[in-house]
Amino acid sequence: MTKIFEVIRKPLLTEKGQILREANIQVFEVATWATKHQIKEAAELLLQAKVKSIRTVSVPAKAKRLGRWMGTTGSMKKAYIELAEAAAEAAE
Template sequence: MSALIHTQDRLLQVILAPQITEKATRIADKHQQIAFKVRTDATKLEIKAAVELVFKVEVDAVTVVNVGGKAKRAGRVMGRRKDWKKAYVSLKPGQEINFAAGE
């Protein structure tokens, strides 16, 4: 039982935020995919389970992209933002996630 609770706690930490950008909106309309910012150590199976757990929908497929952090400058000092991972989640036909409803 404790392994199940530990796994559920882990799944609730996998999804960090939805990506709501022009590109993500275009992809959602054209390919019925939702983009999420996820932990860098998350796997496709974890992402699928997390989306199904949190949003109560059925996931068809998950595609992940590792995004490299940008090099930034502050005066003379060069710095770098953190690398992060983005997941594109395809839902099965008839499924929908509505972020405006406050789910």
């Protein structure tokens, strides 16, 4: 089995993510090779809560420019993890 922090890299703390937290949805950056099943196992171990559903989004790399030099940002995969209601009440 893979380690938790190989699958789930870091939480994404954005304005949209804060709004989704009120609806009991957590947003994380995950490894691009991770499947929904692997993400679910890692999230349940990390958050100590039952996972209701998972949605994933692959974000492609974007071209960026700094003066006359061109480069790209890295591509990444995001996971929107919805927790079960019982876990939300226990967290409060």
